[in-house]
Amino acid sequence: MLAHGSAAAASRLSVCIDTASVTASRDQALAEQVAAKEGVALDVAHFDSSDDDDGVTLKEFKKLLATRCDLVLGYPVDVSAGFAMPDIMQTKAYDQTGFVLVVPAGSPAKNLADLPKGTKVAVTFETAPNLYFLSHPSLTPDVHTTDGDTLKAVADGSVAAAMVWQPTVRSYMAAAPAAKLSVYPLQEPHARYDVVALYTARGADEAKRFNDVLESLSPAGFDHAAVHKQSSSGFDRGMIRRENSGGFDPAMVYRTAVTAGSDALPALYTDSQAAAGAAKFAANCQVCHGAQLQGLVGPALKGPNFASVKSAFAVSDIFMIVSQNMPASNPGSLAKDDYVQIMAFLLQQNGYPAGGIALTYDGATNSNVPLVYHGQ
Ligand code: HEC
Structure with missing residues (x-):
């Protein structure tokens, strides 16, 4: 009993x-x-x-x-x-839920790799699927401000595919029953929930x-x-x-x-890494991103417009862009240590504290810590 x-x-x-x-x-x-x-x-x-x-x-x-x-x-x-x-x-x-690929019914494409080079793919501003173009550089982003507009672009045939948060597809289809769309899970980072x-x-x-x-x-x-x-x-x-x-x-x-x-952000790098990174940023990045990281030819690299909560970047996402696509004029041209130090500088500039343990290349590549601006 x-x-x-x-x-x-x-x-x-x-x-x-x-x-x-x-x-x-x-x-x-x-x-x-x-x-x-x-x-x-x-x-x-x-x-x-x-x-x-x-x-x-x-x-x-x-x-x-x-x-x-x-x-x-x-x-x-x-x-x-x-x-x-x-x-x-x-x-x-x-x-399970997540970000999905939406194509017109009858399209043979079931994932990003099936889409022909140059295909325009609609995405919503500042959502994780914007990052997927980095690993699928042959696709062309078509950015919209709401999921509704993103879905409309594929429904009215102006693009061949869209990537959106799955639950919104259901409500869109309920509101626009004439739209004939097929939906597939995306095999990309931060797509599966x-x-x-x-x-x-x-x-x-x-x-x-x-x-x-x-x-x-x-x-x-x-x-x-x-x-x-x-x-x-x-x-x-x-x-x-x-x-x-x-x-x-x-x-x-x-x-x-x-x-x-926010009271206790992780300390991912050391002060000396950030100091070294500041100099390397000035030498390799500043020309396009600005001395205050405010953005010039390239976008801002600090502040709410860069690492917003909504853009849902992890440290590894930014590090992948930095280490593989930057400097845009000569991607991947810096030493691994240089990239790590520059990453430390970016973390510092976005309000993350320094600590006693150094950031490593593997650590930055694999870090799932959300990168969100914490400065003022
Ligand atoms: C020749 C100009 C140029 C240089 C030099 C350059 N960048 Fe960029 N960067 C760009 C442009 C343009 C973009 C936006 C387009 C893109 O993503 O390819 C960008 C995008 C980025 C992004 C993504 C920002 C976002 O919000 O998506 C990061 C991070 C970045 N750069 C970091 C760096 C770092 C760090 C360096 C130095 C190692 C560097 N860049 C050097 C032009 C440059």
Whole structure:
């Protein structure tokens, strides 16, 4: 027989669901199924992430988890960047989402490599897919300000393909049912997201039961069957989050990580590296990017327009551009150490602290630390 305490603790499943999420009803169905499996009552607390232009911050998640529920459903986690929110943990993934390739129905192209040289591909300003042109230099970016415009470009035939955040494709198709589009997952960095529930130490027991039920549902249960199977309209299962105002902002993942860490940004380089990098920047980069990194021929390399939360750069993304494409006049021409020191200087200029451990070439190449401007 169960002791009274644990029986009481297990007598309810308490979840928060984002009413602005396109999968709110699916999250609800999952919660009902898990509660039924556990044999407990279900409490659902609703919140609305669209109330907040900046997305839901770490502090708000903590508040939800401290006062309203044990689990927040429907949170997307960048598979290649991992999960970094202090004191908040994630359950097993119960769905997948991410950035997708959208082509007109009937197009033979299923991924970027299938597109002929010179193909124009629509993307939304300051989203991760802008980076994919670096590894696919034969494609031509066609940049739009909203996901709606990006999708419209492919729907009306002015471009052969588009790359957007998957959940917005679903809402676009719902609004424009005449558009015949096929959707495929992108095999690129920061394209794949797992959908998980979040919890704190307080909800650890509930999270464990939730995970156990997810296991028991797999593979024939609620989600796993549906998630991994692509429907006829393509990869459209993992609809999550906001469908209004151009869709859920995937950078929220970074924003929360960054909000969490702003008191204690990681120290990734040493002072002497940054000092050496300043001189090498002046010699090799300043002519195009400006002495204050303000941008001349090349774009600004510090400040909110460079490393914005929305652009969702990781240190490795910037380092890849720097070490492989720069200086634009002679790409890859500097020594590895020079690039590392210049990267240290860029981190310093964007508000990251120096520390006792030197940045290395491999470290910079592999660092998933979000690069977001922290200066004033
Ligand atoms: C001859 C001019 C020129 C020089 C020299 C040059 N760059 Fe660039 N850089 C550009 C241009 C133009 C772009 C934008 C187009 C592109 O991405 O190719 C750019 C883009 C970048 C970006 C991407 C910025 C973003 O927001 O996407 C970074 C980072 C960068 N440069 C760093 C450097 C560094 C570091 C050096 C020195 C090692 C350097 N650049 C030297 C012209 C230059």
